[in-house]
Amino acid sequence: DTEVTQTPKHLVMGMTNKKSLKCEQHMGHRAMYWYKQKAKKPPELMFVYSYEKLSINESVPSRFSPECPNSSLLNLHLHALQPEDSALYLCASSQATDSNQPQHFGDGTRLSIL
Amino acid sequence: AQKITQTQPGMFVQEKEAVTLDCTYDTSDQSYGLFWYKQPSSGEMIFLIYQGSYDEQNATEGRYSLNFQKARKSANLVISASQLGDSAMYFCAMREGEEYGNKLVFGAGTILRVKS
Numbered sequence: 001d002t003e004v005t006q007t008p009k010h011l012v013m014g015m016t017n018k019k020s021l022k023c024e025q026h027m028g029h030r031a032m033y034w035y036k037q038k039a040k041k042p043p044e045l046m047f048v049y050s051y052e053k054l055s056i057n058e059s060v061p062s063r064f065s066p067e068c069p070n071s072s073l074l075n076l077h078l079h080a081l082q083p084e085d086s087a088l089y090l091c092a093s094s095q096a097t098d099s100n101q102p103q104h105f106g107d108g109t110r111l112s113i114l
Numbered sequence: 115a116q117k118i119t120q121t122q123p124g125m126f127v128q129e130k131e132a133v134t135l136d137c138t139y140d141t142s143d144q145s146y147g148l149f150w151y152k153q154p155s156s157g158e159m160i161f162l163i164y165q166g167s168y169d170e171q172n173a174t175e176g177r178y179s180l181n182f183q184k185a186r187k188s189a190n191l192v193i194s195a196s197q198l199g200d201s202a203m204y205f206c207a208m209r210e211g212e213e214y215g216n217k218l219v220f221g222a223g224t225i226l227r228v229k230s
Contacts, residue, residue, distance in 0.1 A: 033218075042205055042220035043159070056215055088157055097216040100147040100166055100209070105159035 003027055006091050006106035014114050015081060021109045023074040023091030029104070031097045032074040034066060035090040037108070043090055049074060050097045081113045117141065118208050118221035125226050127196045134181070135191040135224045137206030143167075146210050148189040149218070150180065153203040162204075165189055196228045 004025045013019050023032065030051050035043035048056035049068040063085075065077040074091055088110050092103040119138045127133035139148065150162040165173045165180045173180040181190040193200055206221040 040203075040223075040225075042223055045217055048215075048217075056217070090157075090159060092159075098212060100164065102149055102161040102164055103218060104161065105151075107156070107158040110157070 004091055004093055004104050004106035006089075006109050008109060009107065010110045010112075012112045012114060013078070013081065015083075017081075018077070018079045020078065021076040021089055021091075021111075023076075023106055024072055025093040025104070026072055027093065027104065028071075029093035029095055030071060031094045031099075032068065033092040033094075033103060034074070034076055035092065037088040037090055039088075047076075048097060055097065078111075081111075083113050086111055086113045117210075117219045118206055120206055120221035120224050122224045123222070125224055127193075127200075127226065127228055129198060129228055129230050130195055132192060132194045133196055133226065135193070135204050135206075135226065136188070137190055137221060138186075138188045139206075139208050140187065141208065141210055143210045143213065146208055148180070148182070149207045149209070150178070150189075150191045151205045151207060151220075152200075153205065153223075155202070159205075163191065193226075198228050198230060201226060201228045 007022045032049045034046040037043040046060045047066045052068045063080050067075040088108045090108045092105045094103045095101045146167045148165045152160045163175045163178045165182045177194045179192045203223045205223045209218050
């Protein structure tokens with residue numbers, strides 16, 4: 001079991017739906033991340049939160065909207081997604097963005113857009 | 115230019131033998147960290163081992179060791195006594211300093227298959 005919990009594990013949604021991905025960690029980490037991973041490719045960074053503030057947005061389309069309600073939770077709100085957005089979405093956390101401690105990843109949410 | 119290069123798309127190894135997965139990196143930063151992650155087919159990314167740019171000794175974690183050659187900018191992962199459960203995708207990653215946003219950049223990955 002990972003120390004970063006992501007829900008749901010699988011999500012199928014239509015292009016007009018609104019859904020949210022959730023991520024939770026209780027390791028006291030102050031940095032949290034969203035990555036997108038296509039099959040047989042490396043993870044691609046989407047967003048970084050540092051001390052609950054958005055510090056990096058890698059030019060992600062506005063149909064993806066991150067939210068960090070508190071230091072333990074990270075959400076990714078989805079709206080009007082496209083078929084090419086189907087992927088594995090990974091959440092990670094680390095002590096801080098400038099720490100050489102590793103990022104700990106959740107199991108991911110497999111998202112399919114119909 | 116690619117920051118992290120993993121030249122082996124796929125590797126096979128016989129059970130109980132050792133295997134080396136290659137990783138070279140490119141950075142002008144003096145302070146950086148190198149990480150290896152394992153990703154089984156189920157999807158979770160599992161941290162294996164870390165090497166800091168200033169670390170004198172090669173990192174070791176159980177059956178995993180990192181062959182760090184700073185002058186050659188290589189950070190190869192050595193897995194000893196391979197097990198069937200080692201079959202997975204392996205990613206080398208580098209974290210550069212604040213000037214580069216402290217981001218973790220991944221290589222393309224190497225798929226390892228352990229044969230019985």
